[in-house]
Amino acid sequence: MTRELKRVTKDKLNLKRKLNNNYELTTTDKSQNLNNDSIAFGVKRRRKELEIKQLLPLENKKNKYEILKIETQKEKDNNTNDDNNNNKNNNNNKKTKYSKRFLNKNKKDDSPIEEEIIIIDSESDKESDNIIEFENVFEKKNKNKKRNRNKLKSENEFIEIDSNEEEEEEEKEKEKEEIFEEPKKYNFRKRNSNVYNNKVNITKENQLKKNKNKNNKLNNVANKTTNDIKEEKEEEEKTLIKNRKNEGKKSIRKNTKRKRNEINETTEKNNKNEKxxxxxxxxxxxxxxxxxxxxxxxxxxxxxxxxxxxxxxxxxxINISENIxxxxxxxxDSENDEDWEQIEISEEKxxxxxxDKLLSDKRSIxxxxxxxxxxxxxxxGINKQDRLLRKDTHKTQILCFLSSCQIWNLWCCSNLIKNLALSVLPEYLLKYNEKNIKSGNIKQLTEIIEELCEWFNDFFGKENIKEIMKLQTTNHNQSTNKKKKNNDKKVLDSKNNKNESDDNVISMDKKNIIKRFEVKNTKILSLFFQKPYWIKEFENSENIYIIIFILFARIIGFQCRFVASLYPIPISFSKKKVNTNEAIKLWCEIYCNKEKKWITVNPLYSPFIYTKAKNYKIKCPKPINYIVTINEDGFIKDRTKLYDKNFYLSTWKLRIEEEWISDMLNNVFNKNCKDDKLKEIIPEDEDPDKQLVFPTSIGGFVNHPLYALERHVKQYEILFSKEPILGYIRNEPIYPRSNVRPVSTEGHWIREGLQIKKGEKPLKYAKSKAYMIKQFRLDYLVKNNMALPKDYELGEEMVPLYGKWQTELYVPAPIIDGKIPKSKYGNIDLFKPHMLPKGAVHLNYNGIIQIAKKLNIDYAEAVTDIDIAGHHYVPVISGIVVTKENAEIILSKYNSFEKERQRKLQEKKERRIYSNWRRLIKKLVTREHLIMKYGYGNKNTK
DNA sequence: CTGACCGATAAATCTTTGGTGCCA
DNA sequence: GTGGCACCTTTGATTTATCGGTCA
Structure with missing residues (x-):
């Protein structure tokens, strides 16, 4: 049996390999695959692993069964002994369990393989079909490895028990219970047990399963054709219940998976109506x-x-379909669910x-x-995805707001609009030419601006504007009320509808505003509104007035720019947006050329002019997030700090990363004009960066861009010096953020290409990760009374941390007598180019290691990175390091070698091409022969 | 109304050099 | 007999961030 098993699995493996290599599937090949030597070799290996040399090499079925039974019994006896004498036979324990499991698996394999062998041996005609099936299977496997693996696994499990006899099942139940006792004892989570429990077992299991998968795939095809559907269903039912009993200690997920597969199978067989x-x-x-x-x-x-x-x-x-x-x-849903590991084993019984009861009632609720x-x-909780989504909408909203501001700015620049505006302006305002405005100081300018503002209010009607203000305030209240109601609904419905409902609120009010407040000189304004249709669409009529005011100011000759306060959706979920009705709030700034200052102007509120920006803050709706200015040439600048005194107190927390803002402004909006042409002198008392505004709460200092408290210094940070104490909050000294510096381990700095200077003392200690892992393992070994590995070292519990200022550029060890210096792992660290020793060369070519070995040249593998693969840290080795003299020798050899390799590859390819053609022609010839002899057979034949 | 504090939860952070089986 | 490749599988403990609730 084992021989046959081996033969079949081996055959398939070879098949797989050949399919992958595009080899031919000729009969001669097959006979080679079934070479007895290779089978014997495989069996030998297994024997070694099992350590039951005397008992296995048998070809008779009966004998083998008997022997296996004896073996299991023996081991049971052993096991009982082991339980009594745990201390003595620790190492044996593992082995016996493993072998037992293997035997168990072997037994399971028997029945399906029997069938399989029958298929292959008895019906040679079907073989080709089987091969095709294989092809499909492997193709799928290559495409979608994981899914198929799971599927096959579960199918496998189902068939295992399906084909077994009752007696065997009982035995298995017993054995399984014994096997699964272990994880139950030491409440390890699944992952841990995978790593530390019996790794050998698990890997072997997997491999066995793989083999079985291949067998069973074949088996299934045969089964479907031969067996009756009803029988299958009954069997499945049985297996369902039995599986539940047997695998109670496995996770629920497996059950669901298995069922899913069963369902797939059964649904295929069911009638369409049922579907x-x-x-x-x-x-x-x-x-x-x-x-x-x-x-x-x-x-x-x-x-x-x-x-x-x-x-x-x-x-x-239909019995099962209910379950289905x-x-x-x-x-x-269970596919998405990843919490299934947390289910505790003990509670499951x-x-x-x-x-089980439910199952017997044919329900699985x-x-x-x-x-x-x-x-x-x-x-x-709030998901990471939710948070990301929120952040992205925040960003996109900022982008949209800014671009709309730019569009307004462009509209103001168009000649047609300018001419229209010029025709409206009275003469007494136009008399201020550019000279007047350029040379005038702030006082003179403010007079002109005030004049302009008053005219502006007259022109559009003061009352109208005032009423707009009133309406807007009332609108706020209404809208907020509405919003609250909506919000309640939204929370229940879904998060995404928020924006829509807001839009609805706005669109309702918008029309009324436009209708009620048609301005005095409607003819002129209608012209304004005709061209840019979007200004009509805009909900906030206040902003329209501002835009028009800026237009007038620019025509008169002022350097006037937009100031926009943006109110995007808040990043934090706890804070609710207050003024949703206003996405953007506009006002403007006018430049004073003489004093190099910007004057804040808002023609809609009674004090029109503010010489200091921060005084204007009262007019801004709270909370301030972003205040930007848009120059006439389209230059956008962030001015939040100037307007908001509390920028470093609270506002900075509401904003997205400053890096993103500056990047976005530089790379998207300010591509064409990179500098603010109108330079500004900010007096010191207004410069927010030079004023010390501390947050009022201790929480406000967490991650503050300017200040830091000692209590908030993180694990891998250190307070560099306690020197400049900027102030106190609740008796805690406030330090500048620049005093907090990152520290890291030696290994980290080496990967940066730095080494720690001699005599530097560590500033701080952190718990070592390696130590923790080792400690965990040690505990496990001690608990299970297992033998400690040789040279088992825990290492240091605490790892020293150093700052960057304690490091210098990595100086590689020199080459002595033509020998490359090597680390304790036998390779050389080459994380950065400057870590290469003098007189050495880094050769990063494929297969160059072999050449270096052949030539007996001293070399070292270059470690360029460290990766995490599976459970381990793995060095990323790319190429070798050799001395300059040797490099030339190697390279010259490598070229010839590479040519040879290419030639061989080409030869191989050609051989394959010819063989494929030969095969095709042969088959065509035989096909012709057959047609000549027998004519076309059935239509179904391909 | 604000902010300190706490608990619960989610997410970020740092860590830093396999073991085994199979095939050619 | 041995070198080389594939496979296993997304580490895990700790810290930090965030939210919601309570209380002063």
Missing amino acids: IENKKIDKEKKKVKENKIVEPENELNLSSEEDKTETSNILND TIEDNLSE SELSSS TISFDKLEKKKQKKK
Whole structure:
């Protein structure tokens, strides 16, 4: 049996390899594959692993079974002894368990393989079909490894038990219980047990499973054709229940997976009508699930009731399909669910009993309830995705606001509009020419501006503007009220609808505003409004007035720019946006050339002019996030600090990363004009960077860009010096942020290409990761009374940390007598180019290591990075380091070698091409022969 | 109303050099 | 007999951030 097993698996492996290499599948090849030597070799290896040399090499079935039974019995005896004498036979324990498991697996394999062998040996005609099936399987595997693996696994499990006899099953149950006792004892989580428990076992299991997968895939094809559908269903039912009993200690997920596969199989076989019905139910359930979000409690009842009534009504005739409908829905979700590992093993037994009952009643609702509970838990916190989404919308909103500001600016620059505005302006304002404005100081300028503002108010009607203000304030209240109501709904419905409802609120009020406040000189204004249709669309009429005012100011000759306060959706979820009605609030600034200052102007509020920007803050709706200015040439600048005194107190927390803002401004909006042409002199008392405005709360100092408290110094940070104490908050000294500096381990700095100077003392200590892992393992070994490995060192518990100022450029060890210096791992660190020793060369070519070895040249593998692969830290080795003299020799050899390699590859390719053609021609010839002799056979033949 | 504080939870952070089986 | 490759599998403990609630 083992020989045959080996033969089959080996055959398949070879097949796989050949398919991958595009080899031919000729009969001669096959005979080579079934070479006895290789089989014998494989068996030999297994024997070694098993350490049951005397018992295995048998070809008779009966004998083998007997021997296996004896073996298991012996081991049981051993095991009982081991339990008594744990201290003495620690190492044996592992081995016996492993071998037992292997035997167990071997036994399982027997039955499906028997069938398989029959297929292959008896019907040679079917072989080709089987091969095709294989091709498909492997293609799929290559494409979608993981999914297939899972699928095959579960199919596998199902068939294992399916084909076994009852007696064997009983034995298995016993054995399984024994095997699974271990993880139960030491409450390890699954991952840990994978790593530390019995790694050997697990890897072997996997491999065995793989082999079985391949077998079973074949087996399935045969089964489907031969067996009756009803029988299968019955068997599946049985297996379902049996699996539940047997694998109670496995996680629930496996069960669901298996069922899913069973479902897939069965659904294929079921009638189409049933499928449609199932789909209907699915749809209904989906609807129910949508409702879940609103009222989860009601949903519970709904779903369970629906499940019971509908499924039972429709699917009374078919036994399993009820399970199908219920489980199918669940299984879809269970793919996404990753919390399944947290289920504790010990609690499952009680659950299983209930689920068993349910199974016997042909219901499996317990899992669905579990799922719902989990869903509730998941809904609790704010997800990372939610946060990301919020951040992205925040960003996009900023971008949209800024671009709309730029559009307004462009509109003001268009000649047509300028001419129109010019025709409106009175003469007494136009008399101020550019000279007047340029040479005038702030006082003179303010007079002119005030004149302009008054005219502006007259022109559009003071009353109108005032009423607009009133209306807007009332609108705020209304809208906020509405918003609150909406918000309540939104929370229940979904997060995404927020913007829509806001828009609705605005669109309702917008029309009224436009209708009620048609300005005196409608003819002229209508011209304004005709061209830029978007200004009509804009909800905030206040901003329209500002835009027009800026237009007038520019025509008169002022250097006038937009100031926009942006109110995007807040990043933080706890803070609710207050003024949703206003996305952008506009006012303007006028430049005083003489004093190099910007004067804040808002023609709509009674004091029109503010010489100091921060005084204007009162007029800004709270909370301030971003205040930007847009120059006539389109230059955008962030001016939040100037307007908001509390920028370093609270505002900075509301904003997105400053880096992103500056990057965005520089690379997107200010591409064409990189500098502010109108330079500004900010007096010291207004410069926010030079004023010390401390946050009032201790929490405000966390990650503050300018200040820091000692209590907030992080694990890998250090307070460099306690020298400049800027102030005190609740008796805690405030230090500048620049005093807080990062520290790191020696290894970290080496990867940066730095080494620690001699005599430097560590500033701080941190817990070593390696130590923790080793400690964990040691504890495990001690607990299980297992032998310690040789040279087991825990290492240092604490790792010293150094600052960057304690490091210098890495000086590589010199080459002595033509020998490359090597680390304790036998390679050389080459994280940065300057870490290469003098007189050495880094050769990064494929296969160059072999050449260096052949030539007996001293070399060192270059470690360019360290990666995490699986559970381990793995050095990334790329190329070798050799001395300059040797490099030339190697390279010259390498060239010839590479040419040779290319030639060989070419030869191989050509050979393959010819063989493929030969094969094709041969087959065509035989096909012709057959057609000549027998004519076309059935239509179905391909 | 603000802010300190706490607990719960999610996410970021730092860590820093396999073991085994199989095939050619 | 041995070198080389593939496979296993997304580490895990701790710190930090955030939210919501309570209380002064």
